[in-house]
Amino acid sequence: MHDIRSLRDDPAAFDAGLARRGLEPRAAELLALDDARKAAIAALQQAQERRNAASKEIGAAVARKDPGAADALKAEVGAIKQAMPALEAASSAAQAALDLELAAIPNIPATDAPEGRDENDNVEVRRHGEPPRFANSFKPKEHFELGEALGLMDFETAAKLSGARFVILKGALARLERALMQFMLDLHTTEHGYTEINPPVLVRDEAMFGTAQLPKFRGDQFRAIRQLDYNEGFGSAVAESNTGGAQPFQSTKEFWLIPTAEVAMTNMVREQILDERKLPLRFTAGTLCFRAEAGAAGRDTRGMIRQHQFEKVELVSITTPEQAAEEHERMTACAEEVLKRLGLHFRTVALCAGDMGFSARKTYDIEVWLPGQNRFREISSCSVCGDFQARRMNARSKAADAKATRFVHTLNGSGVAVGRALVAVMENYQTPDGSIEVPEALRAYMGGIDRIVKAN
RNA sequence: GGAGACGUGGCCGAGAGGCUGAAGGCGGCGGUUUGCUAAACCGUUAUAGGGUUGUAAAGCCCUAUCGAGGGUUCGAAUCCCUCCGUCUCCGCCA
Numbered sequence: 001m002h003d004i005r006s007l008r009d010d011p012a013a014f015d016a017g018l019a020r021r022g023l024e025p026r027a028a029e030l031l032a033l034d035d036a037r038k039a040a041i042a043a044l045q046q047a048q049e050r051r052n053a054a055s056k057e058i059g060a061a062v063a064r065k066d067p068g069a070a071d072a073l074k075a076e077v078g079a080i081k082q083a084m085p086a087l088e089a090a091s092s093a094a095q096a097a098l099d100l101e102l103a104a105i106p107n108i109p110a111t112d113a114p115e116g117r118d119e120n121d122n123v124e125v126r127r128h129g130e131p132p133r134f135a136n137s138f139k140p141k142e143h144f145e146l147g148e149a150l151g152l153m154d155f156e157t158a159a160k161l162s163g164a165r166f167v168i169l170k171g172a173l174a175r176l177e178r179a180l181m182q183f184m185l186d187l188h189t190t191e192h193g194y195t196e197i198n199p200p201v202l203v204r205d206e207a208m209f210g211t212a213q214l215p216k217f218r219g220d221q222f223r224a225i226r227q228l229d230y231n232e233g234f235g236s237a238v239a240e241s242n243t244g245g246a247q248p249f250q251s252t253k254e255f256w257l258i259p260t261a262e263v264a265m266t267n268m269v270r271e272q273i274l275d276e277r278k279l280p281l282r283f284t285a286g287t288l289c290f291r292a293e294a295g296a297a298g299r300d301t302r303g304m305i306r307q308h309q310f311e312k313v314e315l316v317s318i319t320t321p322e323q324a325a326e327e328h329e330r331m332t333a334c335a336e337e338v339l340k341r342l343g344l345h346f347r348t349v350a351l352c353a354g355d356m357g358f359s360a361r362k363t364y365d366i367e368v369w370l371p372g373q374n375r376f377r378e379i380s381s382c383s384v385c386g387d388f389q390a391r392r393m394n395a396r397s398k399a400a401d402a403k404a405t406r407f408v409h410t411l412n413g414s415g416v417a418v419g420r421a422l423v424a425v426m427e428n429y430q431t432p433d434g435s436i437e438v439p440e441a442l443r444a445y446m447g448g449i450d451r452i453v454k455a456n
Numbered sequence: 457g458g459a460g461a462c463g464u465g466g467c468c469g470a471g472a473g474g475c476u477g478a479a480g481g482c483g484g485c486g487g488u489u490u491g492c493u494a495a496a497c498c499g500u501u502a503u504a505g506g507g508u509u510g511u512a513a514a515g516c517c518c519u520a521u522c523g524a525g526g527g528u529u530c531g532a533a534u535c536c537c538u539c540c541g542u543c544u545c546c547g548c549c550a
Contacts, residue, residue: 038505038506038507041505041506041519042506042507042519044506044519045505045506045507045518045519045520046518046519048518048519048520049518049519051530051531052518052519052531054530054531055474055530055531056474056531057530058474058530058531059474059475059530059531060474062474063474063475070530071530073530074530075530076530077530077531078530080530081530204540273466
């Protein structure tokens with residue numbers, strides 16, 4: 001969420017930031033909305049001021065037993081009140097018009113985010129390890145070929161239960177996914193200083209607004225509706241529920257399924273004033289994530305790369321403005337460490353301004369090597385959001401000796417995507433006989449199993 | 457799911473249609489006194505928005521806010537409704 005006052009101070013800088021994302025200038029239009037809003041507020045406040053003053057005079061007139069004066073004043077207030085609803089409506093409409101626009105504009109890129117339009121302009125900043133070597137004659141398989149051949153990965157049965165973009169893992173492969181999550185959480189909590197969180201995965205509108213999934217990315221999300229009177233046949237299970245009221249945030253019976261634990265963990269500090277001596281806060285959680293993948297039709301339709309439901313270990317930091325940039329590097333290194341210990345080849349790229357997500361000021365993607373696809377695939381994305389989300393959440397901090405509060409800075413990163421890590425381990429540790437070696441770092445979590453073989 | 461109680465500033469807590477942006481206490485900040493510390497005493501201490509003066513720091517005026525949103529009223533922390541949240545008892549449940 002952008003600050004209309006700083007936009008007022010420097011509209012050119014705002015438009016320049018949007019231009020770096022490949023977007024049209026918006027400042028002039030927003031400032032016009034802001035002027036309209038201020039005019040509407042002034043008109044309303046003028047009416048309120050007179051009403052309040054007259055009402056006090058009525059009290060005084062009644063006290064000195066002057067009914068004539070009181071009645072005259074009542075008539076005046078009555079007239080003012082006639083006009084008030086229109087003024088109130090105009091004022092809140094003007095505010096809403098501005099907020100609607102501001103809430104749907106992405107964050108301004110940091111000065112050191114690379115220039116560029118799309119993924120082709122991203123900048124590789126480092127690379128670790130190298131691709132695994134296979135015998136010349138051996139063509140590495142993709143993870144779903146391996147998993148299905150092992151009898152431990154079943155997309156067909158999952159489709160019977162839930163449709164496309166779901167999977168059933170079995171036996172040692174199910175355990176491998178569990179092992180990966182445990183390993184990552186243990187690493188981040190015991191060595192990287194993150195506090196483990198087990199958050200709700202169902203959240204309300206405000207939380208989704210806070211991290212900016214709402215209002216713009218509504219269509220990418222799943223909702224959970226509590227159906228109170230479920231007796232009109234199965235069709236009603238998916239019937240559109242009626243929220244009704246004018247208040248935007250009043251539903252208790254509808255939730256959103258989190259698309260990432262970032263939503264839950266970042267919103268833990270919403271509407272709070274934090275002591276800056278306690279920053280940065282570092283949280284990690286391994287949760288299920290739910291994404292509608294709207295607009296991804298036809299992409300990654302096979303396999304586990306792009307599912308409606310997947311597991312991810314997420315990292316979130318809450319910092320002061322001064323700490324944010326360094327924390328971003330640190331967080332990215334924490335995510336990279338996961339891949340290093342798993343012995344996976346990866347590269348880290350800085351996303352260009354045109355390719356970054358909505359809330360980000362600067363983003364590093366970590367891409368892991370997948371031999372079956374013969375290419376790098378995103379497995380983690382670490383972003384600094386500045387005060388963009390903090391404004392939406394009203395999350396502030398205060399220095400020990402300061403009077404004023406200021407917005408915190410928020411960061412989030414995958415540390416890392418568990419489903420994709422499973423894919424990476426399978427493809428990188430496959431052997432010609434179709435079995436999969438278990439990386440050293442995971443063996444303790446696998447009860448000592450060092451190889452995953454075909455189920456009998 | 458049923459029944460009931462409650463939600464007031466950083467915290468505790470009064471207030472039950474106008475004199476209340478809100479008593480009192482704690483805490484914070486500034487000061488006086490004081491070998492030091494402590495104590496005592498005095499003062500001060502919400503947030504957001506709009507307007508205005510000023511280069512600025514800041515000041516002044518106004519509006520809104522007593523969980524949130526509506527309503528009644530000339531006037532609402534106070535009365536009514538809805539929602540959110542907390543607590544108690546019962547029921548159900550992993």
